[in-house]
Amino acid sequence: MDAILELTVRCIGYVLLDVVFGTLLYWLGWPVVKLISLGRYPRQPSNQESRESVYVxxxxxxxxxxxxMATLGQF
Structure with a gap:
């Protein structure tokens, strides 16, 4: 029973991590990287496997x- 629960929690965690890190954060960082690199990077659209997408x-x-931090007044 513990193994099934552990597997379920790992699957849910992986999906959430993939959605948050791979999708939301990619599209949040994409315009910034395009602006800083003057349109040069990222070369390809979101390819989850590439090193560029992890950097973005x-x-x-x-x-x-x-x-x-700015919203919470930490500056």
Whole structure:
């Protein structure tokens, strides 16, 4: 029973991580990376496997965190 529960929690966590990191953060970071690189990067649309998409998602994470900090008055 514990193995089934663990598998279910891992599957739900993986799907949520993939949706949040792979989709939402990618599209949050995409315009910033395009602007900074003057349209050069990212070269391809969202390919979850590529290193570029991970970098764009990390930029999206940074932008999201900065926006949240500004909203909460942390600056």
């Amino acid at each position: 998602s990390c930029v999206g994470l940074a932008i999201g965190l900065l926006g949240m």
